[in-house]
Amino acid sequence: MALKPRNRKPARTLGALVALIVLLFGGLVAATQWADPRAQLTPLLGLDLAGGRQIVIEPVVSGSSEASEEQVQQAIDIIRRRIDGSGTAEAEVSRLGGDNIAVAIPGNPSAAQLEALSRSSQLQFRPVLVAQPVGADAEQPTEQPVLPLPDSFQPEPSVEGQEGSPDAPTTEEGPDDAETSNGPFPEGLRAQDDADRTEDVPGLPEDGVAPEPSDASDLAQITPELEEEFLALNCAENTEGERVAAAAEDEPVVACATDASEKYILGPVELTGAAVQDATAGLEQGQGGSTTGRVQVALDLDSQGGDKFAEITARLFQYPQGQAQNRFAIVLDGSAITAPGINEPISGGQASITGDFTMETAEILANQIKFGALPISFDTLTSEQISPTLGGEQLRMGIIAGVVGLMLVFGYSLAQYRALGLVTIGSLAVAAVLAYLAVSLLGWAANFRLTMAGVTGLIVAIGITADSFIVYFERIRDEVRAGRPLRYAVDTGWARARRTILISDAVNLIAAGVLFWLSESSVKAFAFTLGLITVIDLIVIFMFTHPVVSMLANTRFFGEGHRWSGMDPERLGAKRSTYLGRGRVNLPPVKTKPSRAEIEGGVV
């Protein structure tokens, strides 16, 4: 069927809308079929609807009133790691506005799990007693952590003094031997037992945990239980961090490297992050001040920490390079973020860690050290267990309320606008389809979950969306009343209504945006839904309602103002006689031109 020329443009717009819907739907279906992770065809439900526990935690950095941006980020990383470590599927960690962290855990986590989540965290320096590569990396220890054997020649994480001894060679063989001592742990342990040279190191803190260990590096601390634990430790599963972090500071523990490439037995805590003043990533300075091209992480300790660090490095330095005991580990929340060997005793509090870093990994390490330095503890602000039955019930009721409300709106607009009301119904239906697709897709793409507040937002949106149509229809009616034929009334009415709709929707978007960026949890979800709906409203009125009405205006039924069309000029008071205006008072806006009588009177 050939389109009338005046129908072409609206038809094109409608085509674009259909394309948009098909695209969204196709995207959703494609995402359910091939994407990883799989999307689902229904919207993701928030905790309050699906059931689970919602906790809001506020990180508190001791000593400073406000946690800095980076510290909050660090705290979120910590929480995320803890959650992953606890093996909870689908748990969600997100940042609320400001400093707060929201953790949503489906199901019913135990009290102990919850307790573990909000434990405080601090950077710790522990000497390494035993190290062993694990997993696929075991054969080729290309990563930074250095295995303690003297043959191989990997220039790897090593610590050197910066100011303390500027002449120190910058490259140390981070001798490594995967081959010779790569054997199973007990061998390594024995070997090191033989090489126990700790006696000559004086004045180091006693920990009194193990049978009279002489210092923090003493292998005598390793109890059979610890040994067993170490053997059983499987870093790939990353389930140990929690327990390690919870371990007492003065006891040896087993731990994994953050990248799960090595596992360690670590001595007691010798230094905490409180001693760290700064950590920066940068290029290593050679002797002449020129850069060597190697990336390093420079560590700046305070004076007390520096003294302590000097003691530690002096002690560790006595072990041959490449041996596990030559190394110390920097532990953050239960896993060793790095474990460099000691190239020389470091006094003066300036140390640098060099190794296989790229600028990027060095930055990450420096940040981890810097912002993990202060102990972060976590205050639980809210902790809410929501039963799925209650949530499901609320969702069901919410949907019932929405449907009933929608029916009432349909009825009202039919009564008010007759056949034009059908356009309202169609528009709302299109809006509903768009909203459903958008929410489902966002659930997959951005993990957007529909909460109770969101559902309420959607229901309230019915009214706001319908208002656009009302404004539009009323403007058209105004034009018809002013005497324009419907076809032209639609065009001029649209031009006016468009302005109003645009400005009012702009304000709605501002409201949604401000609420979204500046507020918390449920308010945020509500704002998001409101913004989404406003955008959908704009799409619907521009791409569906207006084109449809323009096309309808070209039909006989509407164009000639059938009495059921809702645009009946007679009913709208646009009678010809009234329009021509016998009484001047009644039609001021129409009579903008002087009447014929007046003109003639003037001319003649």
Added chain:
Amino acid sequence: MARFATLGNDLYTGKRSFDIVGRRRLWYVVSAVLIVLSLVGLLGRGLNFGIEFRGGSELRVSSVQDLGDYEDTATAAVEQAAPDTEPTVTLIGDDTVRVQTGQLRNAQSEQVRADLAEAFDVGTEEVTSSFVGPSWGDTVTTKAIQALVVFLLLVSLVLALYFRTWKMSAAALVALLHDVVFTVGTYALLGIEVSPASMIGFLTILGYSIYDTIVVFDKVRESTEQAMDTSRMTYAEAANLAVNQTLVRSINTSVVALLPVATIVVVGVVFIGPGTLLDLAVALFIGIAVGTFSSIFIATPLLVQLRQHDDEVVTLDGKVNRRVQRDAAKADAVAGNTGLGEGDPAASSPGSASGRPAPREAVTGREVHPWAQRGPRNQPKRPPRSRR
């Protein structure tokens, strides 16, 4: 419905018109009374802050079969595990018992959950527990107030730019504050619990109130701009006509917006009980109703009042008044039947520069074409051929 449409027509043409701008004193008094009532509620009764603002633990037992003595049962169960927590027990909906206590420790609340489940003979998963730190509500409130300030600043700016006068922003903001104060006051008066969800409600009301005011103001803008061009109406008259013309829209919109919200209120009260949904819906219902009222009866009259001393408005009103007087004078003159009316001294406006005479009326009172009044047109006089 036909009568409603007729009302719309009459309002549009001005045949029927509510004097909304003129009677502003009345509306101001009405809202002053509303505001005073709200303040009495706010200061007298105060707001009933929910557990989110006070801090504490809340446990809900759903699907309870036997509700006899639920208060005692619950209190006993809670006291057993956590003495000295002063539980308050309320019944929500048909089968849900809500217990609010002081702050419980994690282990304690697990214990209380188990005890409650046993006491009411339901599964543990039917008992939900939530703990809310007292700072939670504060955080939300602080954030909300920050958001509010930013929002108001942005919106005033946008509106001032769009309407090209800050006075429209000012009037819209006054209407907005009016709505918020009244909604909050209603909360205090009715003793509705203030939860973070009702905060959301307040914020949405802001959005809706502004939205509605903008729609009305846009019509006012249109109407007054036209008045400025044609000098046919004073600013106040144009504004009043605009409000009247948009009245049907306002009614339709508020009905459509209120219908779903009202449904939620009903469903919420009957089936769900207190919770996010009901709190929000009640706040929205009141807010939308008041918002519609204020954009028509407060914002517009206020706008007219604010602008009445503006230069362009004064000029316009002067022009219109002069015109009215002139017309009246002409009418008098015509009544005195002085023939041609070009002697009118006030005829200095561009419209009358062409020397257009005032309409004349014959003895019958009906308008007569000037042609008819002047009699037959003078024909060119040409001397007969014989005399040429």
